[in-house]
Amino acid sequence: MPLAYRKEIDGLRALAIIPVLLFHAGIPGFSGGFVGVDVFFVISGYLIGGQILFALENKSFSFAEFYFRRARRILPVFLFVLIVCSIAAWVLLHPVALVEFSWNAIASVGFSSNIALWMQSGYFDSAAEFKPLLHTWSLSIEEQFYLLAPVTLVLIHRIRKNALFSLVLALTLFSFFAAIWASKKYSSESFYFLPTRAWELFVGVLVAMKASSKTGSYSFTWFEECLGVLGLLLVIGSFLLLSTTVAFPGVATLFPVLGTAMIILYGHNGVVKAILSARLLVFIGLISFSLYLWHQPVLAFSRYWSQDALSINHLVILMGFCFVLAFLSWSFIEKPFRYSKRLSRRTIMDSLVLGSVLVVGFGFLAIKTEGVPARYGAEILKIDAAIADINPLTPYCHVGRGVPSKHPIPGCEKYLSGETFDVLVMGDSHSNAISYALQERLSQ
Known part of the structure; x- marks a missing residue:
C-alpha cells in the first residue's frame, strides 16, 4: 500500500533542520548538529523507496515520471537560490572567491558539488564557513542516489523479487562497512562520496519495505512506543553529544540513522507522534527544504x-531572515511548481532548462574572466597587483586535496613535482602568506 502522509515526518524534518542551522551558525551546545543531514538521508530513502516500491508492485513505475517528479520537487527552488546567490557573489566576492563559487555552482547544477567541494576543502575546515554553497554536497548525494536507486530496485525486483529485502540489506551493509573503513583512511572522501553515504538512504528504503508490509489491522504495542521514544532520544542525543572529532560517517552515524528509522517505524502513535505533530514543528518541516537551501548562503555571505x-x-537576525526567505520561496516557488495544475510539463521543463543555463552561463563567464576583475576600480586592482608582487607564488600554488584547484594560473605543478627542495610549506592562506618570505630567508 502507498505511504500515507504523516505529520510527524514533517516534524522530524524540523527536528533535523534546526540543529543544522545552529551548528552552521556556530551556536554552542550543538556540536553534532551536522548529523541533521543524516536524518534527512534516511527520510529521503524512506519516501523515495516507498514511492518506487509501490509503483513496482502495481506495475505502474515509469522512469520518466519518477525523474520528472523529482525535478519538479527539487530543482525550481534550488535553481532560484543558485541564481540569487550568483548575483550576490558577483556583488560581494573577490575574483578568486568568485571563481571558486562559480565552479561550485556549475557542479551543483550537474549533481556533483560534493566532488567539487571535496577538491577544495574539508567540510569542517575554517574556510568552509565562507563557502555559500557548502551545503549543496548533500543535495548532490541525494540526486546521485535518485539516479541510481530506481535502476537498482527495478532490476532486483525483476530478477529476484522475493529476495528484494535481503539484497537491499546486503547493499546497505556493504556501504556501511565501506564507510567505517574509509572514515579512518580517507575521511574526506568517506564524508563526501555516495558509496559511503548510500547506506543511510538504503536504511530508509528498508524502513519503507518494513512499513508497507504492515496491514491495516496492525496493533500498536507499548514496547513499540518505547522503541519510538528511544529513537527520538538517539537523534536528539546525537545533536548534543557528537562532534566534528568523531569519524564520520562511521559507527557513530548509526545513532542518528537508526534513531530516525525507529521514529519512522514506531513514531506513528503515542508520545512521539504527539511531540513531532506539533503545529510549529510541522510548519518548519514543510519549509525545511527552502530553509536548508537559504541558511548557508546567508551565513557565508554575511561572514564574507x-x-x-x-x-x-x-x-538571531540572520536566522530570522532565513525563515522569511524560506517561507516566501516555499509559498511562491516550491508549492506552485509542485502542485499547481496550471503549469504544464513543458512550462516546468523550460523553466528548469532556463534556470540551469543562467547559472552555468554566469559561472563560465566568471571563470573565463578570472573572477571579473573589471568589477573593481583601478585602485583596488593596483592593491591586488602589489600583493601578488609581494609573494609571486600566490597565484600559482593554491591547491587542495593534493591536486591543483580548478582555477590556478598554470605552473603550480612545477612547484609540486620535478623540483628538489628541502622545505615544503603546507597549510592555509596564512602559510601561503609566509612561504615566499621563508623561501627568501632560507636561500640566503
Whole structure:
C-alpha cells in the first residue's frame, strides 16, 4: 500500500533542520548538529523507496515520471537560490572567491558539488564557513542516489523479487562497512562520496519495505512506543553529544540513522507522534527544504561581508531572515511548481532548462574572466597587483586535496613535482602568506 502522509515526518524534518542551522551558525551546545543531514538521508530513502516500491508492485513505475517528479520537487527552488546567490557573489566576492563559487555552482547544477567541494576543502575546515554553497554536497548525494536507486530496485525486483529485502540489506551493509573503513583512511572522501553515504538512504528504503508490509489491522504495542521514544532520544542525543572529532560517517552515524528509522517505524502513535505533530514543528518541516537551501548562503555571505565573527544578535537576525526567505520561496516557488495544475510539463521543463543555463552561463563567464576583475576600480586592482608582487607564488600554488584547484594560473605543478627542495610549506592562506618570505630567508 502507498505511504500515507504523516505529520510527524514533517516534524522530524524540523527536528533535523534546526540543529543544522545552529551548528552552521556556530551556536554552542550543538556540536553534532551536522548529523541533521543524516536524518534527512534516511527520510529521503524512506519516501523515495516507498514511492518506487509501490509503483513496482502495481506495475505502474515509469522512469520518466519518477525523474520528472523529482525535478519538479527539487530543482525550481534550488535553481532560484543558485541564481540569487550568483548575483550576490558577483556583488560581494573577490575574483578568486568568485571563481571558486562559480565552479561550485556549475557542479551543483550537474549533481556533483560534493566532488567539487571535496577538491577544495574539508567540510569542517575554517574556510568552509565562507563557502555559500557548502551545503549543496548533500543535495548532490541525494540526486546521485535518485539516479541510481530506481535502476537498482527495478532490476532486483525483476530478477529476484522475493529476495528484494535481503539484497537491499546486503547493499546497505556493504556501504556501511565501506564507510567505517574509509572514515579512518580517507575521511574526506568517506564524508563526501555516495558509496559511503548510500547506506543511510538504503536504511530508509528498508524502513519503507518494513512499513508497507504492515496491514491495516496492525496493533500498536507499548514496547513499540518505547522503541519510538528511544529513537527520538538517539537523534536528539546525537545533536548534543557528537562532534566534528568523531569519524564520520562511521559507527557513530548509526545513532542518528537508526534513531530516525525507529521514529519512522514506531513514531506513528503515542508520545512521539504527539511531540513531532506539533503545529510549529510541522510548519518548519514543510519549509525545511527552502530553509536548508537559504541558511548557508546567508551565513557565508554575511561572514564574507563582515570579515569578523558574527555576534549572537547578528546570528538571531540572520536566522530570522532565513525563515522569511524560506517561507516566501516555499509559498511562491516550491508549492506552485509542485502542485499547481496550471503549469504544464513543458512550462516546468523550460523553466528548469532556463534556470540551469543562467547559472552555468554566469559561472563560465566568471571563470573565463578570472573572477571579473573589471568589477573593481583601478585602485583596488593596483592593491591586488602589489600583493601578488609581494609573494609571486600566490597565484600559482593554491591547491587542495593534493591536486591543483580548478582555477590556478598554470605552473603550480612545477612547484609540486620535478623540483628538489628541502622545505615544503603546507597549510592555509596564512602559510601561503609566509612561504615566499621563508623561501627568501632560507636561500640566503
